[in-house]
Amino acid sequence: MNLIYILSVILIILPSFNAAPYNHPLFISCGLSKSTTANPTTDGRQWKSDDNPAFAPANLNTISSSSTTDTTQVPPYDTARFFKNQLTYSFSLSPGPKFIRLHFITTYNNISFSQAFLSLQANKVILFKNFSPYLNSPQKVYEFHLTIEEGVISANNLNLTFSSSGDDNNNGSYGFINGIEIVPVPQGLYIDLNKPTPFYITNPSLGYTSFSNLTGLQNVFRLNVGGGPIKAKDDSGNMWRTWLYDQDFLARDKFSGTQGGLQYGTMPDIHYTNIPDYVAPPLVYATERIMGQYPKVVNLRRNLTWKFEVDPGFDYLVRLHFCEMNVNITKSGERVFNVYVNSQMADPGVDIIGLSGGRQTPIYRDNIIRIDGGGVSGGNATKVPLSLALHPSNDTYVTDVLLNGLEIFRISEIIGNSVSSLAVPNPPKVDSPPLIAAGKGLNHHHSLLPLIMGIISGIVVISLLTIACIIVYKRRAKEDTFGSKSMATNTSTKYKWIPSIFHSSGSTPSSISSSLPSDVCRRFSLAQIKAATCDFDKNLIIGKGGFGEVYKGSILDATNGTIPVAIKRLNTSSKQGAREFQTEIETLSRLRHVHLVPLIGFCEDDGEMILVYEYMSRGTLQDHLMYKNSETSDDNNTPLSWKQRLMICVGSARGLHYLHAGARQLIVHRDVKSTNILLDDKWTAKVSDFGLSKAGPILAGTGPAHFSTTIKGSAGYLDPEYYRRHQLTEKSDVYSFGVVLFEVLCARAVVNPNLPKEQANLAMWAQNHFKKGTLHKIVDPNITSQIAPECLRKFGEIAESCVRDRGSERPSMEDVVWGLEFALQLQETAEKNNHLSGGSLEEVFGSTSNSNLIDGNTDNEVFSTDNFSQSSNGDAATRRLMVHSKTTTSDSSDYPIDMKCDSVFSEIIHPTAR
Structure with missing residues (x-):
C-alpha cells in the first residue's frame, strides 16, 4: 500500500520537474495565489499564478513576497511579486522565436515605487539593467522578441533572471513584476537566422548582414x-x-x-x-x-x-x-x-x-x-x-x-x-523640492534664505527655457522638409576629418557637428571610393572640369546589386574648396526632381572632397551636338534628331523651372550650359553641377528678386546684365538657357574667336538672324529636313526672348517650359500630318517675310513673344495650372533652403572648364 502511494506521488510530481515544452501562450499573473486562475480578461487572456513548480523556483515564497495590491485593477495588474534577491523563472519551451511581454504598474495608493529598481536577463540577452518602472511609465508593457535555441541550458529553457538593483542612493531598492507573457511567434516573422537582414540605411557599405542567436x-x-x-x-x-x-x-x-x-x-x-x-x-x-x-x-x-x-x-x-x-x-x-x-x-x-x-x-x-x-x-x-x-x-x-x-x-x-x-538608461529623475519641517525653531532669516534662493533659481531657469524656445523656434522655421535636422543619429564615428565650416547645429560623429543634409546623401569612406574607382585609375576618367576629374566607378546597391556611378574628385590644386563642396551637397540633397541629376553621396576622408552621382550613361548634351569629338558616348557618329533635341530641351527646362519655383526659396543655378545637361540611358535630360548655385530670398510671388554677388559662370553663357550690374536673378539662368537653345539648334560652339567678329558669339549671331528672318540659314544641316517650319518659328521665338539684353524682357522658366512644350506639340502634329520641310529650310522660308518671323504670326496660328501668354484651347487648363503653381509657391513649400556661402563650387578658369 505504501509503495502504491509513493509511486502515485512520484507520478504527480514528475511532470513538474520534466514538463513537456510549452508551445502555446503563457499568461502569468505574478503574485496571484497558488493554484488560482484569475477570471478571463475582456480580451480573452487567461492569467494564472506564477507560483507553479513547472517554472518557478522551489523557494519562491522564501526569496520573494506576493501582494494583492489593488482590487480595482484587472489581471495582471491587481497583484505583484516583490523581491530583493535574485529570482529566476525557468520555462521549458519549444524552440523558435517568442514574444516576452513584461507588465508593470506603479499607481497603487499604498505603495511607493520610487525605490523600485530591477535588472533582468533572459538567457543570453540583458533586457533591463537598473531599470525603474516608476521613472519610465505608471503602466507599461515591454515587449521583447527572443529566439529560443534548441538544447540551450537543458531542454530548450528560457531563464528569466530578475534581481533588484539600484544606484548608490538606492541601497534600499527592491524589484517587482506584475505579469509575464510568453507567446510563440511564427518562424522568420521578424528574425530569420537563415536569411540576411534588411539594408542598413546609415552605412550602405554594410549591405545585408545576418542576425545571430544573440539578437x-x-x-x-x-x-x-x-x-x-x-x-x-x-x-x-x-x-x-x-x-x-x-x-x-x-x-x-x-x-x-x-x-x-x-x-x-x-x-x-x-x-x-x-x-x-x-x-x-x-x-x-x-x-x-x-x-x-x-x-x-x-x-x-x-x-x-x-x-x-x-x-x-x-x-x-x-x-x-x-x-x-x-x-x-x-x-x-x-x-x-x-x-x-x-x-x-x-x-x-x-x-x-x-x-x-x-x-x-x-x-x-x-x-x-x-x-x-x-x-x-x-x-x-x-x-x-x-x-x-x-x-x-x-x-x-x-x-x-x-x-x-x-x-x-x-x-x-x-x-x-x-x-x-537591450537595456537602456532610465529617463531623467524629477527631484521633489526639499520639505521644511515645522516647529523646529529655525530662525526667520534661515527659513527665508532657501525660499529666496528657490525663487531666484526659478526665474533663471524660466529665462533660459524661454531663450532656448525662441532659438529652437527660429531654427525650425528655417528647416527644410527633408530635414536639415540634426545628423547626430545618422552616422558612425569613423570619419576623421570634417572642414570647420561644417561645424554647426547637427553632429556626425558624437563630438563633431555638420550642417550637411542627408536626405539621399550617403557618406562614403575613402577606401570605398578607391575600391569603386580601382584606386583612381586614369583609364576610368570620363570628364574634367574646374573642380577636378570625374571617374566612372561602381558601388553596391541594396536592390540593384552593383550600379555604375560618376565620382567627381577635387583637384587639390583647384581654387575651389570646402564651401563649394558643401554648396553642391546642400542643393542636390534638398531638391529632388526627375530632371535634376541625383547625388548619391560624398566623401571627405583624409582631406579628400569627393562627390558621387548617378551615372549618366549618355554623357552631356554637348557630346551629342557633333561639333566636338566625344569620348563618353557610344553614339558619337549619330547626331541627335530634332525631336530628341526638343525633348531634351523640355526636360532641362522643367528642371530649371523646379529650381526657380519648386521650393520656398529661389535657387539660381548660375552655370547653365550644354555640358551641365546630362543624359541617361533613356535620353532623359538632367541638370547637373550645382556648385555655383545661389539661394535667393523666400518666394513671395512679387516678380524677380535680385541679390548682389560676385560674377560666376561660363564664357558665352553668362548673362550680360548680370555681368554689368552684379545683380543676380533667375533671369540669368533664362539667358544661359536661351544660349543652350541656340546651341542645340545650330550645333556650334557658343564662343569661337576664330570666326568673324559678328559670328564669334552664338547668342548675338543667332539673335540677329532671328530678327532678320534668316534663322533657318544657320540651323544644323543634320536636322534641316526634320524640322517643321511652325516648330522652328516657335523655337526661335523662345530662344530669342531668352537672350534679350534686359532681364525684365525675358520670360520666366515656367513660360519657357510651356513654350517648348507647345513647340514639341507643333512638331509632333506636323510629323503626324507629314508636314515636315522634307528638304531645304531655305525653300520653305524663302517667301516668308521678316515681320512674320519677328512677330511670330502665321496664317495658321497666333504666337506671342510676350511670355507666350496665348495658346491653343486645349492647353488652357495646363496654362492656368502652371500660373497657379507659381502663385502658391510661398505658402505651401516645405523646402526652405539657406545657403549663405559667397564662394562657389566652380569658376571661370578657361573655356574648356569654367
Whole structure:
C-alpha cells in the first residue's frame, strides 16, 4: 500500500520537474495565489499564478513576497511579486522565436515605487539593467522578441533572471513584476537566422548582414496608421500585439496629411498572397494616411512626416506596412513615392502595386538604421529623434503617398562574453523640492534664505527655457522638409576629418557637428571610393572640369546589386574648396526632381572632397551636338534628331523651372550650359553641377528678386546684365538657357574667336538672324529636313526672348517650359500630318517675310513673344495650372533652403572648364 502511494506521488510530481515544452501562450499573473486562475480578461487572456513548480523556483515564497495590491485593477495588474534577491523563472519551451511581454504598474495608493529598481536577463540577452518602472511609465508593457535555441541550458529553457538593483542612493531598492507573457511567434516573422537582414540605411557599405542567436528585439512603437488602436484580441496570428493610433506621433510642425481607407473598425477583404496573414491583421490595412487631394504642385512640396523619441546607441529595425486600397489605382507606376528615415533615403520608388501585384494585397518593407548621439549622465538617458518621411514622385498618376502600419524595434547590441543587451538608461529623475519641517525653531532669516534662493533659481531657469524656445523656434522655421535636422543619429564615428565650416547645429560623429543634409546623401569612406574607382585609375576618367576629374566607378546597391556611378574628385590644386563642396551637397540633397541629376553621396576622408552621382550613361548634351569629338558616348557618329533635341530641351527646362519655383526659396543655378545637361540611358535630360548655385530670398510671388554677388559662370553663357550690374536673378539662368537653345539648334560652339567678329558669339549671331528672318540659314544641316517650319518659328521665338539684353524682357522658366512644350506639340502634329520641310529650310522660308518671323504670326496660328501668354484651347487648363503653381509657391513649400556661402563650387578658369 505504501509503495502504491509513493509511486502515485512520484507520478504527480514528475511532470513538474520534466514538463513537456510549452508551445502555446503563457499568461502569468505574478503574485496571484497558488493554484488560482484569475477570471478571463475582456480580451480573452487567461492569467494564472506564477507560483507553479513547472517554472518557478522551489523557494519562491522564501526569496520573494506576493501582494494583492489593488482590487480595482484587472489581471495582471491587481497583484505583484516583490523581491530583493535574485529570482529566476525557468520555462521549458519549444524552440523558435517568442514574444516576452513584461507588465508593470506603479499607481497603487499604498505603495511607493520610487525605490523600485530591477535588472533582468533572459538567457543570453540583458533586457533591463537598473531599470525603474516608476521613472519610465505608471503602466507599461515591454515587449521583447527572443529566439529560443534548441538544447540551450537543458531542454530548450528560457531563464528569466530578475534581481533588484539600484544606484548608490538606492541601497534600499527592491524589484517587482506584475505579469509575464510568453507567446510563440511564427518562424522568420521578424528574425530569420537563415536569411540576411534588411539594408542598413546609415552605412550602405554594410549591405545585408545576418542576425545571430544573440539578437534580441524590443518593440518600441507599433502603429495602426490612419486609424484608431487595434486591441490585442483583434491581432492576427494569436500573438496578442497591440497597435496604437499614429495621431500622437505625427510631426506637429509639419504637414500631417489626412486619414484614408475604410471607416475605422470596418473589416476589409485582404488578399494575403505575398505575405502570411499573421504579419499584420486586416484592420491595419483597412485604414491609411495619405496627403489628400491637393494639386500636384502642392503635394510635391510636402512630406508626410512622423517623429519618434528613441534611445541612442542601437540599431533600429523599421518596418512599414503597405496595402493599396484605392479603386482608382490598379497599375504599377500610378502611385510611387520615396521613404526617408532620419532624412536619409531608405526606400526609393516604392510602388505598392508593382511590389504586391495588385490591389488589396499587402506587403511590408524593412530597413535598419543606426541611431547614435544623445548622452547618458548619472544613469539617466537623453533620447534622440527618429523621423519617418514619405515624399511623392513627380511623374505618377496619383501624386501622393500611403502608409498603413508601422513597427519599430530596437536591436540588441553585443557587449561581450556571448551576451547582448537591450537595456537602456532610465529617463531623467524629477527631484521633489526639499520639505521644511515645522516647529523646529529655525530662525526667520534661515527659513527665508532657501525660499529666496528657490525663487531666484526659478526665474533663471524660466529665462533660459524661454531663450532656448525662441532659438529652437527660429531654427525650425528655417528647416527644410527633408530635414536639415540634426545628423547626430545618422552616422558612425569613423570619419576623421570634417572642414570647420561644417561645424554647426547637427553632429556626425558624437563630438563633431555638420550642417550637411542627408536626405539621399550617403557618406562614403575613402577606401570605398578607391575600391569603386580601382584606386583612381586614369583609364576610368570620363570628364574634367574646374573642380577636378570625374571617374566612372561602381558601388553596391541594396536592390540593384552593383550600379555604375560618376565620382567627381577635387583637384587639390583647384581654387575651389570646402564651401563649394558643401554648396553642391546642400542643393542636390534638398531638391529632388526627375530632371535634376541625383547625388548619391560624398566623401571627405583624409582631406579628400569627393562627390558621387548617378551615372549618366549618355554623357552631356554637348557630346551629342557633333561639333566636338566625344569620348563618353557610344553614339558619337549619330547626331541627335530634332525631336530628341526638343525633348531634351523640355526636360532641362522643367528642371530649371523646379529650381526657380519648386521650393520656398529661389535657387539660381548660375552655370547653365550644354555640358551641365546630362543624359541617361533613356535620353532623359538632367541638370547637373550645382556648385555655383545661389539661394535667393523666400518666394513671395512679387516678380524677380535680385541679390548682389560676385560674377560666376561660363564664357558665352553668362548673362550680360548680370555681368554689368552684379545683380543676380533667375533671369540669368533664362539667358544661359536661351544660349543652350541656340546651341542645340545650330550645333556650334557658343564662343569661337576664330570666326568673324559678328559670328564669334552664338547668342548675338543667332539673335540677329532671328530678327532678320534668316534663322533657318544657320540651323544644323543634320536636322534641316526634320524640322517643321511652325516648330522652328516657335523655337526661335523662345530662344530669342531668352537672350534679350534686359532681364525684365525675358520670360520666366515656367513660360519657357510651356513654350517648348507647345513647340514639341507643333512638331509632333506636323510629323503626324507629314508636314515636315522634307528638304531645304531655305525653300520653305524663302517667301516668308521678316515681320512674320519677328512677330511670330502665321496664317495658321497666333504666337506671342510676350511670355507666350496665348495658346491653343486645349492647353488652357495646363496654362492656368502652371500660373497657379507659381502663385502658391510661398505658402505651401516645405523646402526652405539657406545657403549663405559667397564662394562657389566652380569658376571661370578657361573655356574648356569654367
